[in-house]
């Protein structure tokens with residue numbers, strides 16, 4: 001049997017932008033499946049949202065552990081029968097990241113495995129559940145740092161941020177968005193990349209200039225819109241150049 005409410009799965013929902021997105025989408029009346037790799041942190045985050053009377057469930061997903069993805073997919077199919085929204089939010093910045101001439105090769109592998117390979121794995125597993133919903137959407141939480149056009153502009157305000165592993169993993173994620181949107185263009189699933197903007201979270205030692213509410217804003221807007229666009233790279237106020 002299918003759940004009556006709309007159901008959203010958000011990876012990396014135990015803190016930062018993912019937690020705020022989970023809170024706001026649940027507040028809009030959705031059932032939210034808050035995924036986290038740490039059982040303890042995931043359950044703590046869900047407890048905070050349950051205390052606000054929201055319909056939120058913990059789902060263990062580690063992007064680097066395919067077993068957790070398979071188990072989560074089966075659990076969602078059994079309990080809810082469909083998925084209306086997948087937000088691929090979880091990501092890392094690696095300690096050995098840096099400019100192309102110096103970045104640690106191990107970091108490139110780790111960051112790509114989490115941010116790109118892991119995200120594809122979760123998406124592929126969830127596709128049948130998304131196809132089983134009326135109208136569905138996949139939101140890939142990207143970054144303007146993954147924009148090849150902006151990175152190629154020496155006057156862009158973030159041009160000095162040359163963290164090759166992280167930036168290239170987001171550029172690759174954008175390619176995933178574009179190709180998957182094309183592949184699914186005649187179906188019920190929209191696929192978009194969204195740049196939350198520079199937001200104070202653990203990802204950047206809380207140096208970001210936006211609050212998590214500001215960072216979540218475009219993701220939540222795009223998630224709750226009635227008829228989503230597809231194949232776009234969006235941020236608050238408009239499109240981001242690829």
Ligand SMILES: NC(=O)c1ccc[n+]([C@@H]2O[C@H](COP(=O)([O-])OP(=O)(O)OC[C@H]3O[C@@H](n4cnc5c(N)ncnc54)[C@H](OP(=O)(O)O)[C@@H]3O)[C@@H](O)[C@H]2O)c1
Pocket residue numbers: 011012013014015016017018036037038041061062063064088089090091092114141142143144195196197198199200201202203204208
């Ligand atoms: N903050 C910014 O300025 C900014 C700007 C542009 C884009 N973004 C993007 O926004 C998204 C959210 O980032 P954030 O700033 O909210 O960072 P954050 O506070 O560090 O949160 C990242 C989340 O991803 C989870 N995660 C990391 N590796 C994982 C794995 N292997 N499996 C499952 N979950 C994993 C983390 O779990 P743990 O707690 O267990 O580590 C955490 O829940 C990311 O995609 C990031 O690239 C952020």
